[in-house]
Amino acid sequence: MQMTSQFTIAVHILTAVDYFQSSETVTSGFLAGSVGVNPVIIRTVMAKLKEAGMLTVSQGKSGITLARPLAEITFYDIYRAVDCVDSTGLFHFHEKPNIDCPVGRNIHAAMDDRLRAVQSAMEAQMKTITVADVAGDVQKEIQAVQ
Secondary structure (H helix, E strand, C coil): CCCCCHHHHHHHHHHHHHHHCCCCCCCHHHHHHHHCCCHHHHHHHHHHHHHCCCEEECCCCCCEEECCCHHHCEHHHHHHHCCCCECCECCCCCCCCCCCCHHHHHHHHHHHHHHHHHHHHHHHHHCCCEHHHHHHHHHHHHHHHC
């Protein structure tokens, strides 16, 4: 199990836009330099954040800005926006357990509810963490170095 890096890239993008939007024209190229990935990846993630109502993207001087305050954007919002999980859930079960084996025949029944509970607990925790929490910690780290 591993979530796509789009989740952490999205948090990075939102945090960087918040930090730089008053002093820089934030572009996908600028963000790519901060994140350390190709601008195409940045644009892909930004499109999802824009569609979810988290970013506003304009050509020219205004560049990329936040569509709503970071305190109103939770990890769960980002997780859903960047498609970290599909309709089958976070855990993808191996598709063909051997039904002639007593373990293979019963593994789904033994694990499915537990895996759904783990996913639910994780998602509940994600709803309590905002990007403002991350941005605040980044600001503290920046100030500690200065």
